Amino acid sequence: MSWEWDVIIEHFPRLLQGAWLTLELVLLSGFAGLMLAIPLALMRVSHRPWLKAIPFGYIFFFRGTPLLIQIFLVYYGASQFEIIKNSALWPILREPYWCAIITFAMHTAAYIAEILRGAIQSIPKGEIEAARALGMSYPLMLRRIILPRAFGIMMPAYGNEVILMLKGSALASTITLLDLTGMARTIIARTYTPLEVFLAAGVIYLIISALIIFLFRYLEKRFNRHQHWPNEKPKDLDPQH
Numbered sequence: 001m002s003w004e005w006d007v008i009i010e011h012f013p014r015l016l017q018g019a020w021l022t023l024e025l026v027l028l029s030g031f032a033g034l035m036l037a038i039p040l041a042l043m044r045v046s047h048r049p050w051l052k053a054i055p056f057g058y059i060f061f062f063r064g065t066p067l068l069i070q071i072f073l074v075y076y077g078a079s080q081f082e083i084i085k086n087s088a089l090w091p092i093l094r095e096p097y098w099c100a101i102i103t104f105a106m107h108t109a110a111y112i113a114e115i116l117r118g119a120i121q122s123i124p125k126g127e128i129e130a131a132r133a134l135g136m137s138y139p140l141m142l143r144r145i146i147l148p149r150a151f152g153i154m155m156p157a158y159g160n161e162v163i164l165m166l167k168g169s170a171l172a173s174t175i176t177l178l179d180l181t182g183m184a185r186t187i188i189a190r191t192y193t194p195l196e197v198f199l200a201a202g203v204i205y206l207i208i209s210a211l212i213i214f215l216f217r218y219l220e221k222r223f224n225r226h227q228h229w230p231n232e233k234p235k236d237l238d239p240q241h
Helices: 005-044 049-064 067-075 096-122 125-133 138-175 180-191 194-223
Strands: none
Touching (some): 005 049, 005 180
């Protein structure tokens, strides 16, 4: 068996086009999912049982069903309802691109909400009590204390979720989108070189994953920079001086 390097070189620009679409899907759905996850997580830590039940049901559904089923429900299911086809949402829901972003956002929001909930509950109670003692209102406490500390705590787990979302985005090819996986399958159908093309696509996925890992390591240090201050003893308190 001969290795077809020419196929990789010739079709590499098309693989990069698919990789760009994959990045779009991950970034847009990831941002939308984070915005949706914040209120879900805050509702999950509420002391009101009826308020906690709403995000619990949402999270239970999206974490308990396969992502592929969710994609099909949004993409194929929306067209089954005349009220949707006659609404202003139909120009969006009939496009596979937006169906993929909506599904990925709702799916990842369920996981991010649970990660954020755990991070909020891990914040030392003393910090919350100190903020209350200073007279901070709850919205101000969220903005200055709770969410920044929770983001710092959740960054490693959040980075893992983004990488899982990157790999899950390959399912977008099942609804005709030419993301990285979809583009690779199209090239293979024309060249009959699955090993070479899938290996090239896998390398691109690895590079994107490495960039995501470095990004979240930077963000983790950024949010937790107070933990990296030099632990030096002041000279005037040193008994030897």
